[in-house]
Amino acid sequence: MERLDVSYDKILHAYPNEEGSLIPLLQKMQATKRYISPEMVEAVADYLGITESQVYGVASFYSQFRFTEPGKHSISVCLGTACHVNGGETLLETFERDLNIKPGECTPDKKFDLNRVACIGCCALAPVVKVDNDVHSKVNVIKLKEIWTSYE
Amino acid sequence: MNKFTTIQKQCSVDWDALNNSGKTVIYLGMASCGKAAGADKVKAIILDTIKKYKIEAELVEVGCIGTCYLEPLMDIKTNGAPRISFGNVTEKNAETIIRKYIVEKEDISKRSLGYFGPKGLNGLPGFFEQPMLKDQVRVVTKNCGIIDPGNIRHYIANEGYAGLVKALSKKPDEIIKEITHAGIRGRGGAGFPTGIKWRTCRNTKSDEKYLICNADEGDPGAFMNRLLIESDPHALLEGMLIAAYTIGGTHGYIYTRAEYPLAITRLQNALDQVKEYGLMGKNILGSGFSFEIKIKEGAGAFVCGEETSLIHSIEGKRGMPRTRPPFPAVSGLNGKPTVINNVETLGTIPHILRNGPEWYRQFGVEGNFGTKTFSLVGKIRRSGLIEVPLGTSLRKIIYDIGGGTQKPFKAVQTGGPSGGCIPKELLDTPMTYESLAKVGSIMGSGGLIVMDQDTCVVDLARYFLDFIQKESCGKCTPCRVGTRHIVEILEKICQGQAEPDFLDKLESLSHLVKATSLCGLGQTAPNPVLSTLRYFRQEYIQHVDEYYCPALVCSSLIEYTVIKDKCTGCQRCVSVCPTGAITGPRSEPHNLDIDKCIKCRACYEICRFDAIAGNAIVISGRKRQ
Numbered sequence: 001m002e003r004l005d006v007s008y009d010k011i012l013h014a015y016p017n018e019e020g021s022l023i024p025l026l027q028k029m030q031a032t033k034r035y036i037s038p039e040m041v042e043a044v045a046d047y048l049g050i051t052e053s054q055v056y057g058v059a060s061f062y063s064q065f066r067f068t069e070p071g072k073h074s075i076s077v078c079l080g081t082a083c084h085v086n087g088g089e090t091l092l093e094t095f096e097r098d099l100n101i102k103p104g105e106c107t108p109d110k111k112f113d114l115n116r117v118a119c120i121g122c123c124a125l126a127p128v129v130k131v132d133n134d135v136h137s138k139v140n141v142i143k144l145k146e147i148w149t150s151y152e
Numbered sequence: 153m154n155k156f157t158t159i160q161k162q163c164s165v166d167w168d169a170l171n172n173s174g175k176t177v178i179y180l181g182m183a184s185c186g187k188a189a190g191a192d193k194v195k196a197i198i199l200d201t202i203k204k205y206k207i208e209a210e211l212v213e214v215g216c217i218g219t220c221y222l223e224p225l226m227d228i229k230t231n232g233a234p235r236i237s238f239g240n241v242t243e244k245n246a247e248t249i250i251r252k253y254i255v256e257k258e259d260i261s262k263r264s265l266g267y268f269g270p271k272g273l274n275g276l277p278g279f280f281e282q283p284m285l286k287d288q289v290r291v292v293t294k295n296c297g298i299i300d301p302g303n304i305r306h307y308i309a310n311e312g313y314a315g316l317v318k319a320l321s322k323k324p325d326e327i328i329k330e331i332t333h334a335g336i337r338g339r340g341g342a343g344f345p346t347g348i349k350w351r352t353c354r355n356t357k358s359d360e361k362y363l364i365c366n367a368d369e370g371d372p373g374a375f376m377n378r379l380l381i382e383s384d385p386h387a388l389l390e391g392m393l394i395a396a397y398t399i400g401g402t403h404g405y406i407y408t409r410a411e412y413p414l415a416i417t418r419l420q421n422a423l424d425q426v427k428e429y430g431l432m433g434k435n436i437l438g439s440g441f442s443f444e445i446k447i448k449e450g451a452g453a454f455v456c457g458e459e460t461s462l463i464h465s466i467e468g469k470r471g472m473p474r475t476r477p478p479f480p481a482v483s484g485l486n487g488k489p490t491v492i493n494n495v496e497t498l499g500t501i502p503h504i505l506r507n508g509p510e511w512y513r514q515f516g517v518e519g520n521f522g523t524k525t526f527s528l529v530g531k532i533r534r535s536g537l538i539e540v541p542l543g544t545s546l547r548k549i550i551y552d553i554g555g556g557t558q559k560p561f562k563a564v565q566t567g568g569p570s571g572g573c574i575p576k577e578l579l580d581t582p583m584t585y586e587s588l589a590k591v592g593s594i595m596g597s598g599g600l601i602v603m604d605q606d607t608c609v610v611d612l613a614r615y616f617l618d619f620i621q622k623e624s625c626g627k628c629t630p631c632r633v634g635t636r637h638i639v640e641i642l643e644k645i646c647q648g649q650a651e652p653d654f655l656d657k658l659e660s661l662s663h664l665v666k667a668t669s670l671c672g673l674g675q676t677a678p679n680p681v682l683s684t685l686r687y688f689r690q691e692y693i694q695h696v697d698e699y700y701c702p703a704l705v706c707s708s709l710i711e712y713t714v715i716k717d718k719c720t721g722c723q724r725c726v727s728v729c730p731t732g733a734i735t736g737p738r739s740e741p742h743n744l745d746i747d748k749c750i751k752c753r754a755c756y757e758i759c760r761f762d763a764i765a766g767n768a769i770v771i772s773g774r775k776r777q
Contacts, residue, residue: 018468019467019468019469020468023448023465023468062451063452063453081371081529081568081612082601085530085607086530094752097750098730117411118623119370119371119373119411120411122184122188122375123535124221124527124537133413135184141754142762
């Protein structure tokens with residue numbers, strides 16, 4: 001087997017070698033590159049002494065983990081109930097059309113990725129859109145373009 | 153213990169010096185909602201302004217007081233006057249407010265929301281006498297927006313950890329008796345009596361016992377837990393320490409959503425502080441009781457709010473539920489007795505210990521004692537987080553506290569995706585676990601989504617079922633396959649492709665999923681469908697028989713048109729239309745080609761807010777001929 005990237009060792013050894021470490025480990029791994037690469041899965045499986053399919057089995061269950069490289073900026077459209085009744089779905093459709101990608105995908109120039117999120121808890125300011133760590137409140141389809149072009 | 157009494161005294165002195173002296177203090181609401189409304193930018197302006205005018209002032213970052221629609225909130229205490237609150241502060245007006253009020257000592261109280269304190273001043277009502285706040289009873293939210301959540305000394309100065317001190321002087325069985333007598337029930341949704349849960353766990357013999365705080369607030373449209381953790385994290389920790397002491401807990405976890413980064417940061421900071429103050433760790437306050445709390449970040453799965461799924465997730469497995477019994481209080485995490493309590497339940501515990509069960513029983517009604525927080529959102533005038541005694545009517549919450557809706561009220565959804573839709577005829581329903589169940593809904597964790605005539609109940613039912621179907625863990629067939637079929641039926645109804653027997657199919661399938669699913673997720677999933685069918689059947693029939701959506705929401709059943717008499721030809725809509733469906737020369741009424749229109753709403757929005765004529769583009773329904 002090819003030698004694994006040694007930089008993962010530091011992350012791995014910060015956690016005890018037990019089943020309960022799997023999710024926190026994947027979270028830490030994802031924090032380094034914003035997605036889980038096949039090498040990371042291999043490293044985690046190796047460390048915990050379980051198979052790669054077991055790692056994928058758990059990782060793919062949770063929506064937090066992504067397995068493809070994200071764009072430079074991440075756009076998340078909130079589709080919580082308050083955002084839904086205030087037009088969140090129309091916002092997502094507009095993003096899909098403007099950026100020409102579907103949720104979970106990334107633009108060909110790797111600038112943006114688009115995601116749907118169940119609720120970020122800013123319901124009183126619905127509908128909201130999150131770009132990286134900035135939450136934009138009371139958004140409408142006209143405001144959308146201004147928002148994402150300001151990140152270009 | 154004596155050492156802690158000294159700390160308490162010091163904290164009180166400091167708190168007094170901050171709030172009751174001549175010192176100028178600026179308080180800024182910095183919870184997620186405040187930040188989303190621009191509090192970070194306002195903070196920068198405040199700091200610049202203080203420097204610019206050489207004002208000697210302290211900036212205190214507080215949490216959220218619950219009036220989210222007024223965010224960002226900036227309070228000022230200066231020139232001998234009590235703390236006064238300004239709402240909807242912006243980058244543009246923050247400096248003016250500070251300059252006028254602090255430097256020039258101008259009386260701008262008329263522009264404010266009122267002074268803090270029991271009574272008003274200068275002919276203004278007190279802050280808590282505002283319509284949204286005056287009918288609330290703040291128990292668990294007492295400190296929210298008042299203290300700095302990042303400073304344990306503020307919490308201690310406000311009776312913080314006094315409940316823990318009291319608890320440690322009592323026998324666990326005494327505490328269980330008090331909690332049982334107080335009558336508090338699980339605030340996560342199911343309403344199981346907390347005292348009984350604790351007793352079961354206490355009575356199970358084991359060398360290790362776990363206490364888990366369920367902060368996996370997954371209901372879309374609910375943010376009670378987020379707000380409480382961000383605004384007063386120590387209340388939760390104190391509640392956990394008391395609970396752990398009572399059940400004989402050895403390890404504690406807070407299972408929280410990864411979508412709440414600020415809450416996680418504040419919790420971690422609070423945990424570091426309790427350790428530093430000797431309130432967590434080995435031999436707490438010399439009592440011989442040792443306990444440690446760790447944060448477990450959830451990875452995004454709604455089903456993990458279900459306790460057995462949550463346990464599986466902490467164990468590093470797929471978060472799937474299992475059948476009960478055994479209940480976690482007997483066999484939970486790693487097979488050991490485990491108590492799982494909601495954030496709000498645990499946050500309330502210190503108050504019961506400090507003030508006694510009789511005090512707690514004065515709030516609420518028989519069988520439903522105490523207060524409950526709700527996130528009041530949707531089509532409501534005053535949205536935010538509220539806390540009211542159980543038994544308060546929906547009408548009071550929506551009209552007196554929330555200020556009603558702008559357009560005619562239609563319904564309110566309680567309990568999130570597991571709850572139901574309650575129509576206006578039933579607005580006098582008191583908020584109790586039993587009465588909500590009677591009308592086909594549930595208390596749930598506290599999300600209240602208000603709908604007006606522009607909300608389509610069929611679309612809402614589709615939305616909730618689509619959410620559940622995506623979040624179904626897939627373990628049992630009724631939930632995995634059943635919810636999928638329900639969504640397909642609802643989609644066809646919304647698209648005007650329904651067949652006459654669809655409503656009967658929908659109803660029988662819903663009952664089937666409800667009766668046969670493994671866990672609470674599937675068992676409650678059809679509630680939004682069944683409750684809307686019960687109260688709004690006519691609206692479903694209109695979709696099915698007439699292909700008509702009276703709320704004008706379902707996009708397949710509506711069309712956009714230009715009212716020629718109103719259109720001035722300003723071309724704003726032409727410039728935003730992505731498909732070139734709108735055409736026409738400047739200054740002449742425009743044409744909208746419905747074959748090209750994709751119903752993206754851009755023209756409608758721009759015509760309402762930015763166009764010269766305004767409201768010249770309308771949405772109408774297409775009734776089947």
